[in-house]
Amino acid sequence: MALINASSPHIAGKNDTGQMMLQVLLATLPGLLALTLYFGWGSLINCLIAAIVAIGCESLALRLRKRPVIFFINDNSAIVTAVLLGLALPPLSPWWLPVIGTAFAILVGKHLYGGLGNNIFNPAMLGYAFLLISFPVQMTAWLPADGIMQMSFIETLTLIFNNHLDPASVAIVDGLSGATPLDTLKTDLGLSKTVPMIYELPVFQGFLAGKGWEWVNIGFLIGGLYLVYQGIIHWQIPLALLLTLATWAFLFMGYDSDRYGSPIFHLLSGGTMLGAFFIATDPVTAATSAIGRWIYGAFIGLTIWIIRSFGGYPDAVAFAILLMNLAVPTIDYYTQPRSYGHKEAKFGRGKRER
Amino acid sequence: MSDYSNIIKDGLWNKNVATVQVLGLCPLLAVTGSVVNAIGLGLATTAVLLGSNTVVSLIRGGVNDAIRLPVFVMVIAALTTCTEFIMQAYTFELYQILGIFIPLIVTNCCILGRADGFARKNPVLPSILDGLVMGLGFMIVLILLGAFREMLGQGTLFSNMDLIFGSAAENWSIKIFDNFPGILFLALPPGAFFGLGLIIAIKNIIDDKMDEIKEQKASPVGIRSKRVRVTGHIT
Numbered sequence: 001m002a003l004i005n006a007s008s009p010h011i012a013g014k015n016d017t018g019q020m021m022l023q024v025l026l027a028t029l030p031g032l033l034a035l036t037l038y039f040g041w042g043s044l045i046n047c048l049i050a051a052i053v054a055i056g057c058e059s060l061a062l063r064l065r066k067r068p069v070i071f072f073i074n075d076n077s078a079i080v081t082a083v084l085l086g087l088a089l090p091p092l093s094p095w096w097l098p099v100i101g102t103a104f105a106i107l108v109g110k111h112l113y114g115g116l117g118n119n120i121f122n123p124a125m126l127g128y129a130f131l132l133i134s135f136p137v138q139m140t141a142w143l144p145a146d147g148i149m150q151m152s153f154i155e156t157l158t159l160i161f162n163n164h165l166d167p168a169s170v171a172i173v174d175g176l177s178g179a180t181p182l183d184t185l186k187t188d189l190g191l192s193k194t195v196p197m198i199y200e201l202p203v204f205q206g207f208l209a210g211k212g213w214e215w216v217n218i219g220f221l222i223g224g225l226y227l228v229y230q231g232i233i234h235w236q237i238p239l240a241l242l243l244t245l246a247t248w249a250f251l252f253m254g255y256d257s258d259r260y261g262s263p264i265f266h267l268l269s270g271g272t273m274l275g276a277f278f279i280a281t282d283p284v285t286a287a288t289s290a291i292g293r294w295i296y297g298a299f300i301g302l303t304i305w306i307i308r309s310f311g312g313y314p315d316a317v318a319f320a321i322l323l324m325n326l327a328v329p330t331i332d333y334y335t336q337p338r339s340y341g342h343k344e345a346k347f348g349r350g351k352r353e354r
Numbered sequence: 355m356s357d358y359s360n361i362i363k364d365g366l367w368n369k370n371v372a373t374v375q376v377l378g379l380c381p382l383l384a385v386t387g388s389v390v391n392a393i394g395l396g397l398a399t400t401a402v403l404l405g406s407n408t409v410v411s412l413i414r415g416g417v418n419d420a421i422r423l424p425v426f427v428m429v430i431a432a433l434t435t436c437t438e439f440i441m442q443a444y445t446f447e448l449y450q451i452l453g454i455f456i457p458l459i460v461t462n463c464c465i466l467g468r469a470d471g472f473a474r475k476n477p478v479l480p481s482i483l484d485g486l487v488m489g490l491g492f493m494i495v496l497i498l499l500g501a502f503r504e505m506l507g508q509g510t511l512f513s514n515m516d517l518i519f520g521s522a523a524e525n526w527s528i529k530i531f532d533n534f535p536g537i538l539f540l541a542l543p544p545g546a547f548f549g550l551g552l553i554i555a556i557k558n559i560i561d562d563k564m565d566e567i568k569e570q571k572a573s574p575v576g577i578r579s580k581r582v583r584v585t586g587h588i589t
Binding site: 100108130133134135136137138 | 535537538539540542548
């Protein structure tokens with residue numbers, strides 16, 4: 001929730017909210033492509049299910065709140081929330097996982113706070129955290145990155161819409177699913193293996209980091225750079241986030257390379273790039289002032305690294321972003337830029353001259 | 355007579371402990387994971403509330419205002435200890451499940467609140483009634499919340515009811531969904547916050563509707579027919 005306005009120029013470009021959100025959707029394509037190539041059709045199906053549910057929930061909430069339905073649906077923000085959530089879910093998650101997550105994100109995360117522009121937390125990440133806490137088994141069943149040939153589109157669709165608790169399909173999913181590189185690292189470190197030993201495992205046989213995951217992250221990096229180029233997101237947040245994450249990983253790798261992952265591994269694993277470029281930069285829930293964006297991004301990076309290294313969950317992007325969403329009003333309060341011609345206040349917000 | 359009906363209305367709806375006064379949140383949020391826990395704690399709280407209101411009302415003439423709070427707390431603590439012993443004797447498993455939240459009834463604000471806000475100023479009979487309906491109002495919300503969280507958190511309803519009602523209640527358990535993994539989020543304390551929020555919201559909606567209906571009834575002519583027609587033909 002932005003408490004202050006960004007500084008001038010305030011000239012409105014040709015981009016309205018709907019256009020902007022379409023650009024964001026466009027920018028997710030390289031990442032989605034990489035996900036599909038390495039993990040099969042599941043992510044695409046997840047996104048579609050989530051988008052349909054999001055539009056349904058958005059219309060329902062708008063109708064209940066007596067707001068113009070078509071006007072708000074056209075800003076596409078619900079679809080962006082849905083797609084970001086769909087990209088974060090495991091590809092073979094049963095159909096009700098994106099349904100519940102999206103419904104929670106839109107109804108509770110967005111509309112209970114007053115709709116677009118008033119939500120304190122990023123709705124997609126709220127939905128993700130809700131799912132992760134509620135259904136830990138289904139949420140950690142990722143596929144090994146064996147490529148798109150693993151399963152045809154129809155097979156994937158059947159598996160997703162099949163009753164996931166019927167033993168036969170549970171067996172199929174169990175047989176297919178495997179731990180993500182981050183998960184493997186956490187589990188095997190617990191078994192007192194060293195990081196170089198763990199890097200020998202098949203999940204890590206990419207050319208930079210985890211197999212498949214590196215390309216997913218590079219895909220989101222490309223999409224993110226496109227957004228920065230288009231001026232849709234500000235560069236400070238992703239840069240601060242990635243720099244902090246890499247710096248801490250580098251420092252601790254230097255301290256004990258047997259127990260801490262490398263910077264490249266941290267940057268190209270899990271949801272780092274998706275979080276840095278698409279989720280942390282959400283204009284509603286991110287910090288608004290230039291210094292504030294640096295602080296906000298840096299603390300997300302630090303929190304991601306801390307939770308990944310010492311916490312109970314293998315990946316931490318969602319929790320890190322939600323935690324810092326809470327801090328945004330405070331950050332904005334203390335980093336409000338001085339308006340031109342006014343002296344710096346001795347204390348407080350410095351809004352009025354004393 | 356209308357006095358008594360007002361007390362009942364206040365306790366169950368207008369001044370409901372959980373949804374209007376929002377007191378006693380700690381047990382409300384912590385132990386409403388299932389219906390049986392909710393009923394257990396609701397009964398214990400109601401018993402203490404009933405007893406403390408009675409005793410406080412009886413001794414209201416003899417207690418100096420300056421030291422009334424310590425006296426009330428002593429009364430409540432004694433009654434809570436009695437309740438705890440009774441539960442330990444007759445519903446031992448439930449006693450173990452509820453654990454620390456039974457002794458913590460002492461600190462439940464609604465009990466001291468009713469003692470200080472009602473029983474201290476009113477005769478015995480209204481005080482007893484007030485304690486009873488306030489406790490019942492609290493228990494109803496506890497049960498609603500317990501049912502909501504048990505259904506969505508575990509997929510069952512009325513499981514383990516034999517802990518309170520004896521072996522006759524052993525097969526009261528209803529399985530709502532087959533193969534339901536349970537939404538763990540709702541079984542954990544955050545789910546109680548959401549549940550309570552929803553219950554309060556629903557109560558407020560009902561209140562608004564009631565007010566609307568009352569307004570419509572109060573005006574002798576219908577709201578829509580108030581304007582006098584000044585043009586056209588009067589038929």
